[in-house]
Amino acid sequence: MTDPIPTLLIHTRAELAAAVAAATDEVAVVMTMGALHDGHRALIRAARERSTFVLVTIFVNPLQFGPNEDFDKYPRTLEADLEACRAEGVSVVFAPGRDEMYPGGAPSITMNAGPLGEILEGASRPGHFSGMLTVVEKLLLLTRADVAFFGEKDFQQLALIRRMAHDLELGVEIVAVPTVREPDGLAMSSRNRYLSADERASALALSRALREGATHTDPDAVLAAATKILDGEPGIRVDYLALTAPDLGPAPPEGPARLLVAARVGSTRLIDNVPLQLKGH
Numbered sequence: 544m545t546d547p548i549p550t551l552l553i554h555t556r557a558e559l560a561a562a563v564a565a566a567t568d569e570v571a572v573v574m575t576m577g578a579l580h581d582g583h584r585a586l587i588r589a590a591r592e593r594s595t596f597v598l599v600t601i602f603v604n605p606l607q608f609g610p611n612e613d614f615d616k617y618p619r620t621l622e623a624d625l626e627a628c629r630a631e632g633v634s635v636v637f638a639p640g641r642d643e644m645y646p647g648g649a650p651s652i653t654m655n656a657g658p659l660g661e662i663l664e665g666a667s668r669p670g671h672f673s674g675m676l677t678v679v680e681k682l683l684l685l686t687r688a689d690v691a692f693f694g695e696k697d698f699q700q701l702a703l704i705r706r707m708a709h710d711l712e713l714g715v716e717i718v719a720v721p722t723v724r725e726p727d728g729l730a731m732s733s734r735n736r737y738l739s740a741d742e743r744a745s746a747l748a749l750s751r752a753l754r755e756g757a758t759h760t761d762p763d764a765v766l767a768a769a770t771k772i773l774d775g776e777p778g779i780r781v782d783y784l785a786l787t788a789p790d791l792g793p794a795p796p797e798g799p800a801r802l803l804v805a806a807r808v809g810s811t812r813l814i815d816n817v818p819l820q821l822k823g824h
């Protein structure tokens with residue numbers, strides 16, 4: 544059903560300030576890099592349940608891409624994104640250009656993601672989390688967000704944003720939304736559109752491995768079951784398979800814990816994770 548309030552598309556900080564000043568409800572923010580899919584729409588719906596004023600940001604942030612990553616080819620689909628936002632009753636879409644986000648060029652002062660920014664995704668993508676946190680912090684301030692919604696699909700990102708909000712007293716509530724999957728289990732991701740049919744079939748090994756691992760309650764059995772499936776799929780190159788606690792520290796003997804995976808399928812890098820119920824032993 545289309546919301547009766549038309550979605551406003553804006554590109555500048557001045558327009559954003561005016562839109563936020565006119566808000567008559569909590570400012571509920573969903574940050575994205577565009578190429579919206581049903582995972583993003585779940586975030587938007589969660590935000591809509593919370594507030595009548597939902598603000599979606601669309602910005603492919605150059606600061607969080609490494610020199611050999613996919614910044615240039617990252618899908619940019621503003622018209623379709625706007626349609627999705629209209630259908631979900633979004634009040635405002637803020638889609639700034641690079642100069643609007645980083646006037647004067649790349650900032651000389653950026654966020655430090657700390658030790659949690661160095662492991663897993665951070666080890667494979669140096670500087671990624673510093674760039675991500677820098678833009679998230681700027682967007683939280685520019686939107687004057689009361690509450691912001693992030694997907695569990697990017698679990699380490701979510702953990703870091705929570706920690707930044709806590710450690711720096713940002714005064715914003717961070718809400719996590721569970722991962723939305725395709726019917727066959729593949730976690731939705733804008734990068735799935737890079738996959739050929741064969742690569743997509745290979746990519747299913749990630750969710751299958753996590754699902755199989757999560758049927759076990761002993762950490763060694765979890766890892767062994769997941770590894771067996773990943774090793775049996777020649778079309779992927781595993782970057783890491785890791786069992787961690789919710790804050791991404793070492794896993795405790797009792798749950799809750801999480802199983803995370805990252806792998807390359809052709810030239811596409813995908814990530815996924817699931818919660819675990821571990822038993823003490």
Ligand SMILES: Nc1ncnc2c1ncn2[C@@H]1O[C@H](COP(=O)(O)OP(=O)(O)OP(=O)(O)O)[C@@H](O)[C@H]1O
Pocket residue numbers: 574575576577581582583585586692693694695696697720721722723724730731732733734735
């Ligand atoms: N399948 C999903 N389920 C729930 N949330 C998701 C899903 N995919 C992305 N999100 C969330 O949407 C927000 C914006 O993510 P982003 O625009 O990077 O999309 P993406 O699909 O993760 O893209 P990519 O993985 O290609 O970078 C993030 O909070 C992210 O965790």
Ligand SMILES: CC(C)(CO)[C@@H](O)C(=O)[O-]
Pocket residue numbers: 574575576602604607675678679697700
């Ligand atoms: C949070 C985010 C929008 C910051 O650029 C991005 O990392 C993403 O889309 O997950």
Ligand code: BAL
Pocket residue numbers: 607697700
């Ligand atoms: N989806 C997380 C943002 C990134 O991969 O750059």
